[in-house]
Amino acid sequence: MTGMDLTHARHPRRSAVALIGAVALLSACGGGDGGESSSTASTASTTSAASPSSQSASSSGGEASSSSAPAAEKVVITISDFAFSVPESVPAGAEISVTNNDSIGHTVTADSGDAFDVNVAPGATVTFAAPEKPGTYAFHCKPHPNMTSSLVVK
Template identity: 55%
Template sequence: MAALLLGGCGSGTGSPAASPGPGTATTGAVTPGAPVITIKDFEYGAPLTVAPGTIVTVTNMDSAGHTVTADQGQAFDVDVRGSGGTATFTAPSAPGSYPYFCTYHPNMRGTLIVK
């Protein structure tokens, strides 16, 4: 039963990703010195505070895939494969509090603070 449930949790073959731009994801190595959202045990951790336009790295330590998807509009949306997968996105340019969630696991919630 667990294998059946986990099968729908990760990202699979889907549509190709859109071209990277402000607030969109790119996949690659962790940027040295960049602020990091670490996903572990189906949690994002404490809210992260960054300056506008900062490159934020997301690292997924879980075996399941996760996203970091802004609640409001299209401020950012990152799909990160499991088992050490990473992605980056550009923090919004407007200061404020940006709640986010995982589209695969909607009970996972976090907050990015831009100031």
């Protein structure tokens, strides 16, 4: 292409720059906000934004002789300011309620295996069942891998 050609092609190029720039400016990096959640958890159920149950995470309250009665205790995991607040321990199979107080979505995802993986939309509360097998389950948030904690199942 000659220099003359380049001169003639200048204006279309400016238009192309503006177009690509406009598309690219829409792109951003970071977390998120919004309404819907696309849960990938097998047992998760989502409720609309509920008032956080003030960390009344009912822990196991003693030795968990889990085999006798079905674990119906409800425990709460709270997400605030990009941090998990987790009870010290939970009974095996307990229903765990996860409340997300942040304005962006998070997940509660077991580090290994498929013990649990729930998405929690901004301001939403999601429940899932704790693993039946006692142990310590490290977990993280998929969009924010630096958010980590662990769930102790007794």
